Amino acid sequence: MIVYQLLNIIIFIVGLIAVLYLLFRLFAWHQGDARFVIEARRRQPFALKSLTAGTAVFETEVPFKNIGKQLGTIMDFYPRTLLPYEQYDKVIVHSQLANKAAERNDGYWESVIINPGESGRIRVTIELVSKEGTIREDLKTFPDMPIDLVYQVVSRSEWYIHKARITLKASEVKRAMEQA
Structure with a gap:
């Protein structure tokens, strides 16, 4: 019993x-939790920021937003350009990303806490350096170049890495070079 x-x-x-x-x-x-959205479709068109005989620098701004219920931290954020030399090998590509709210010119993403409903903008800079020294000629046949925006988020749940994709379009490069 x-x-x-x-x-x-x-x-x-x-x-x-x-x-x-x-x-x-x-x-x-x-x-709930933090949930970040990179609004790649709402990015500004790439604009030519500087042009020399051997280098062309393009920039765009991409909005992002925390659409979740909790604050979250973007710990790391970097661009990854996807231009294999089998597809196009006339230029060397350098890329950099910066938080518009906390501009830095050293390529380092300083961690930022984003509250629910808060948004921001990132600046993506792409530098194309000619291997031959004539960037105008080299960019005449430049293809569309995908750019992955990779970011690490820490919030209530376990940290995760996510990415969004934007594209530096050949038409944007051609139009910018014609106007320069």
């Missing part, structure tokens, strides 16, 4: 712990 009562108490305690855990998980789910 005592064993039966002890077993009922143990089952009751385990059941109570399970119910409390489920209530906690429901509460945490309701609280």
